[in-house]
Amino acid sequence: DTAVSQTPKYLVTQMGNDKSIKCEQNLGHDTMYWYKQDSKKFLKIMFSYNNKELIINETVPNRFSPKSPDKAHLNLHINSLELGDSAVYFCASTQRGDAYEQYFGPGTRLTVT
Amino acid sequence: AQSVTQLDSHVSVSEGTPVLLRCNYSSSYSPSLFWYVQHPNKGLQLLLKYTSAATLVKGINGFEAEFKKSETSFHLTKPSAHMSDAAEYFCVVSDRGANTGKLIFGQGTTLQVKP
Numbered sequence: 489d490t491a492v493s494q495t496p497k498y499l500v501t502q503m504g505n506d507k508s509i510k511c512e513q514n515l516g517h518d519t520m521y522w523y524k525q526d527s528k529k530f531l532k533i534m535f536s537y538n539n540k541e542l543i544i545n546e547t548v549p550n551r552f553s554p555k556s557p558d559k560a561h562l563n564l565h566i567n568s569l570e571l572g573d574s575a576v577y578f579c580a581s582t583q584r585g586d587a588y589e590q591y592f593g594p595g596t597r598l599t600v601t
Numbered sequence: 602a603q604s605v606t607q608l609d610s611h612v613s614v615s616e617g618t619p620v621l622l623r624c625n626y627s628s629s630y631s632p633s634l635f636w637y638v639q640h641p642n643k644g645l646q647l648l649l650k651y652t653s654a655a656t657l658v659k660g661i662n663g664f665e666a667e668f669k670k671s672e673t674s675f676h677l678t679k680p681s682a683h684m685s686d687a688a689e690y691f692c693v694v695s696d697r698g699a700n701t702g703k704l705i706f707g708q709g710t711t712l713q714v715k716p
Contacts (some may be wrong), residue, residue: 492644503653511642519702520706521702528708529639529689529709530706530708530709531645531691532706533703533704533705534663536701536702536703538701543701543714544701544703578644578645582646582702584702588633588695588704589635589647590647590704591647591648592637592644592645593644594643595643595644600685
């Protein structure tokens with residue numbers, strides 16, 4: 489069974505469109521994250537939810553809006569897509585505690601044309 | 602504030618020779634440190650973690666890392682490289698002070714393994 493899954497795996501869209509990426513985890517974790525990996529493979533945290541409460545909101549354009557319907561799901565909605573949004577987006581989850589070991593999804597490659 | 606510096610952006614070794622990937626960290630708190638691996642077009646997989654227990658940490662696939670507080674280092678090693686080890690490796694520190702589990706990634710080291 490896949491622990492952290494993301495859909496879709498690939499997403500190609502035009503500038504100005506609105507799109508969503510979905511993430512689900514079946515590990516029973518209480519905290520989920522979105523990361524962005526740029527073309528140089530650098531990974532940066534975007535958002536985090538703990539039990540449906542937003543706990544991390546980095547300096548991300550407000551075109552990006554996370555939504556957590558329950559603690560097993562964390563979706564990412566992006567409005568008015570721009571060329572610079574092209575990247576790989578990773579979802580991750582953890583059980584809040586001392587180690588904060590995170591489990592990552594397979595990633596969603598977003599290409600904006 | 603926490604930060605991580607991976608000292609080499611690219612490391613090339615021959616199959617069967619040792620691997621050393623270097624990482625220095627900066628942390629205001631006793632850190633949790635991780636090494637993650639990313640194979641081409643794949644997600645990230647945890648190799649090993651340090652959480653203030655034993656300073657020599659053993660991970661999967663024969664990898665080890667040693668936490669050296671005096672040197673603020675957490676270098677990753679493997680005695681003998683395999684072709685399948687070719688991947689991107691990330692040294693990561695957890696921002697324990699914020700109690701959010703926020704991970705701060707190094708810039709990554711690309712490991713090339715030559716036959």
